[in-house]
Amino acid sequence: MKELRRNMRRVGYLVLALFIGAGVWFGYTVYTQGDAWASTAYNPRLAHTNSQRGDILDRDGVVLATTNAQGERAYLADEAARRALSQTVGDTAGMSGSGVENFFSATLLDLSTSLTDRLVELFNNARHVGSSLQLTVDAQLQAGIARLFPEGYSGAVCVTNYKTGEILAMVSLPNYDPYAANAAGEGVADTAYLNRCLQGLYTPGSVFKIVTLACALDYDPAVVQQRFTCSGVWEYEGGSINCMSGRTSHGEIGLQTAFAQSCNVTFGKLAYQLGLDRLRATAEKFGFNENFKFGDFMIYNSSFPTGVRNMNGLVWAGIGQGEVLVTPLHMAMISGAVANGGAMMQPYLVKKVETSLGQVTRRGESRVYRQVMSADAAQTVAKYMYGAVKSGTAKRAAISGYTVCGKTGSAETSNDKNVATNAWYTGFVYDDAHPFAVSVVVEQGGAGSQLASELASKALKLAIECVN
């Protein structure tokens, strides 16, 4: 009997521990994720709730979404502008999952108001109106960039303020009309719901050379003096790398010119010189392989290969090919960090949350995400990027009267040489009044020096004009 009691006591402790564990888990998950659960589009309560959704405004107060007198959700009147903002604002059907309408449902409906507030409303018999959200996005800029985007191409343009982290525009094409969004998938291409700035994982190609360069500067500042030889092709054990399909050879070349001309051979050699561990350490400092948790939206994680152990993988990773993947917003964060003296700002989308009674419950705050490189290194990278715009591959990105720095990329996405490369550009304006970073992807847009650079220049010009 004594043993029996002892065993029972043990089992009792076990069951007790399980129950406590279950209670803690339950309480913790509801406390931390309850609002997110409640605010999914799959919660039918949201459609039937008595509470009325709050408005969504842009940074200048332009109403992007509101609830009209009939109780229906209304978006911008101009169709082109409405479509340009579709994935950012979202839709009531919840098709664009990271859209504000979906991601901030709980706030827009104010499901999380306090008990006392709810009781007061109950007694006053008032219809509950949720909070309104002011975004950091400029509607005019976003619609303008969508208009400038080359006809017939897909892709993304992301404009941010690199000093504050505000997202000024997230253009993603193709886009859709939020009025036509439906779960049945009629009339709208599935990929149109995707916000490519946040959820498009692209091979960066040569824009990744910014990271490779930062890595080299970090480990050996004297690398700027080093000379490299480019004969158009570099054949090494287990593979080869070439510049523009081997048609050009850059000859004996310094690092700055190699960066401006986007010499693959030089940067392949540089990556080999650095080694995978160093390159990966720097990439991870820049946010690759990191589980991004920015509170305002859901962004996919960029990745840098961790398992590669051969030389081929290393050399190709150094020029942003192979298994390197990045989102356009992350790329804008990277060039923004170069402009901001190495301090990468945490991007944010919500400028202000205001209850229906006019009480501001939340303000977007500028936060340094991480110091990704030294101010000196950032200065050098910026100088190199300036060189690329001044006399290199990114000439078309120049804006007269402004100091523009940038880097182009032509990312190969297929072994088939007939498939055009994805055109990339990322860069920024060195200007205290207009601290804007940009990243552009034109899918199958050919070389980055053409369409992408031009578009970036136009986008930044527009941003300088209309963002205040």
Next chain:
Amino acid sequence: MRKAERMRRALMRTNTRLLLTSVVIFQVLALGLLALRPDNESPFPLILLIAVPLTTLLVANLMGSIWPVDRAILILVLFLCSVGIITLSAVCPSEDTPRSQAIFAAAGVFALFAGVLFMRGWTSWRRFAVPLAALCLLALASPWAIGEWHDGARNWIVLIRNKMTVQPSEFMKPVLILVLAAGFCNRPRFERCLPPIAFAALCCGILLSERDLGAVLLYFLTTVLMYYAASSNALLCGAGLAMGAGAAVIAYEALPYVQNRVACWQNPWADPQNGGYQIVRALAAIGSGGMFGAGLGLGMPRNVPLYHSDFIFTSVAEEFGLIFSLGLMAVYVLIILRGLIVAMNARTSFHSLTAFGLVAIFGLQALLIIGGNTKMLPLTGVTLPLVSYGGSSLVSTFFSMGLLLGISSLNAEDEATDIERVALKEEVGL
């Protein structure tokens, strides 16, 4: 009244008046709220408002004065049952469901008394173990002869078509525990334990053939725990658990139905419209309830499939909120702890094992379904004991609790006799 009898009564009177009062206040407030709903036109909530607190008071006092049972367990059991009736009244579209539940609860109260009587009267457990085991197997196999399929499992038998269906796996839970306790008592050697183990394995096999996976899991885990308590053979029990885990892996590989369940549990958001539908809806309900709940009758728990049976915990969480749901879990813990004390105080290993088994199956069942509702465990279709809608489960759980209370009353009487004996010795001057 004889002196000894008075002393016995005094010893039994734990101070549970405060507990009983708060339970009755809760019932009156909640049912009053439902009766006062502006859209309410029927007299049914009013009837409940009178009947439920009265029944609670009556049963708690009556049973407590007839036998020296553990009143805390009794009151908490009645509380859980009333939470079930109140939640069903608040969330169900028609009165039929809460009305049937109230009728089942009334039958359950009789089962409770029957359980106490049975436990107190049953002294020759050895002789009846074999016939009981045979009865259990027959009952479990009966759905194959006169059963029907419900939600992908064939575990119901039809007594009167469209009127009365019964779930034998529910009613056989106390029988399984009695048989196992009779087989495992008095520290038998391993060979002597083999027949009861084979019997339990046979039960699991039958249930498996009816695809009642929740019941299989409960029967299996309860058997292992009871064998561990009886034999202290942790190694063998570990092996048993490993075997069970192996069987689960095989089931996972072989049955796409099980694979589906696990995938939906791991990431319900991957397929929120089909596979993950239940759990996504359940989480949305829990999240909408928040800390303090939507308010009784104000939420929309009917968006969750099986909101009245398998997912009643999410209905409670949505209507009453997180704090109350955690409180509900605490009530289960209290019943389990009091039940374990009953098991440890029992005078014979048979009674001790029976009480232990009853508590174990009760606790495991609550844990499985609460974990399933909150995405902690993959969902298994078992009821939340005493709260979920369902006659078989309610009546059978009441009977099990009656057995537990019966054991507690025997313990109390034994203790009183002991004390009396000591006092007598002192008087005689020994």
